[in-house]
Amino acid sequence: MSIGHTLLGLLESGPRHGYDLKRTFDEKFGHDRPLHYGQVYATMSRLLKNGLVEVDGVESDGGPERKRYAITDAGITDVAAWLAQPEKPEPYLQSTLYTKVVLALLTGRDAADLLDAQRSEHLRLMRILTDRKRQGDLADQLICDHALFHLEADLRWLELTAARLGRLAEVVLP
Amino acid sequence: MTPAGSLLAAHDLHKTYGSTPALDGASFSVHPGEVVAVMGPSGSGKSTLLHCLAGIVTPDSGTVTYGGRELSAMSDAGRSALRRTDFGFVFQFGQLVPELTCVENVALPLRLNGVKRKEAEGTALEWMARLEVDDVAAKRPGEVSGGQGQRVAVARALVATPKVVFADEPTGALDSLNGERVMELLTESARTAGTAVVLVTHEARVAAYSDRDVVVRDGRCRDLEYAV
Incomplete structure (x- = not known):
């Protein structure tokens, strides 16, 4: 900002x-x-x-x-x-989450576990924000909603990636 | 083997429809007054799990225990009675009876339990006021909006003060604002009444209203309560 x-x-x-x-x-x-x-x-x-x-x-x-x-x-x-001046949309092309998933696959670690742990962490924060929204005024609700929609987008990506881990492994493993 | 203090618990459920496995070793538990979200992709077995927990579907193997009693050991009549007295249901599309007015719909579970009409409708109106839909009491479901209809359905699910409410994608047919209001009112009312909620949803924003979540994938679920 x-x-x-x-x-x-x-x-x-x-x-x-x-x-x-x-x-x-x-x-x-x-x-x-x-x-x-x-x-x-x-x-x-x-x-x-x-x-x-x-x-x-x-x-x-x-x-x-x-x-x-x-x-x-x-x-x-x-x-x-x-x-x-419109804000430049964030392209999110250098995602730490993606990097971690690929590294987990490359090093033989459990990428599904990594995604599950991340998923829990995202939902934990979403619960906190939902609770705060419930108790807050309209300004609080809007700012929390902005964060919630972004976290939700991440979660959808996590789900999609979890469903595609097998294919991703074929692509990234030598 | 159920987690200590749980009200409703499923252990190692298996259920196959034809050659398609819907549940493949699913375990789950909910404590009194707890709101648990059941999440997972479409076709993962979420709804089958909910139907087994509610005694609507009998699993091929595994146990469902409610208040210390095993559902499979009960007769059909016994399970039906349990659903009437201890369980409440909310579905994606309200599934209200179109011929009845909204207040008659909400009063229905009480009427089925033998409560007289006047008393049942009085209690129904109190619940409708809590759900902010008392103004549509005299209307029929076809005359109210989707959001109102769903709140009427929530009032109906809670009117007989059940111990557990099963909600299967309760906001699936609503826009964001109406969906949120339904979730706020459902969880707030359930918490006030000490009712546990099993909430099936694929939406994280809806699941964020829960105390805890369980993920179903390929008919199996990770319930961390069981991991303890």
Whole structure:
């Protein structure tokens, strides 16, 4: 995810302090991975240098100085261009799972066991996400659904591969 | 030999249809209140396993034990009575009786157990409210949507507070949103009532509503409970 573009997008609704940006980002998009303060300030410095944000004011309230950032016209154009650009679909052509299956076959290990173990691990995570979805709000549901659909795709691949292990062995074994 | 504390257990089941083996040494167990998903590719023997567990089909060999009693040792009438009192069923297509209204469909298991109409329909309405379909109580199955019909079927499966609900691809005919709602309500209601669920599905997203899963391949299944 482009943190710079996301923070810029959050600034479009009005100027904010770095801390405020971090909090909003974590609430809306952070989930299990909150931003570090360092990341926020490094990103804001870069955006400032590139003219995409400007300092709208500095407050101290007796404590350390806090900069309030505002998005510039160039920043708004940059957010618009990012949103309009479709994300490149992940091709998944260098899959660790596939590599492991082939290596298991090449080294005479049980590839079916490997696939079963992976299957259990995928389902375990799917149960956790389903439970979280059940207790969460719509935002939680959508983000969990995104993960669940990807895990489901992996599982279908695992099933298909399990059913084709014999043929795969013929292809990869010397 | 059944896993300790299990409510329903199958051991080393074999079943052949003609020359086609459907089950080839399948073992399975479910504990009271547990939701277990039975997964596997089409034709792997999932449904045959479910039918054997529910006493609908008699295996060629192997045992099915429910509450300490062996199903094969019971008479047909005894197994039928057990299905009426202790088991509930949900199928892919609701299989509701088209001539009856939805509330009459839900009340049916209670009526078959001798409960009077008014009391049976009162209980049925409570279950329909839990499944969020009390508003279609007076309609016939042909007049409700697929998702509503399936929730009516779930209410019917749970109305007599069975010990085990057998659900065979309960969301197979529904879109994602309706399927999810059915699974949420089915598992939530079953957990609240302490009912075990044997859930046959080939969809991982549906299986993710379970506590545990068992995979059937070529008529055999890996039930880790048995591996312990």
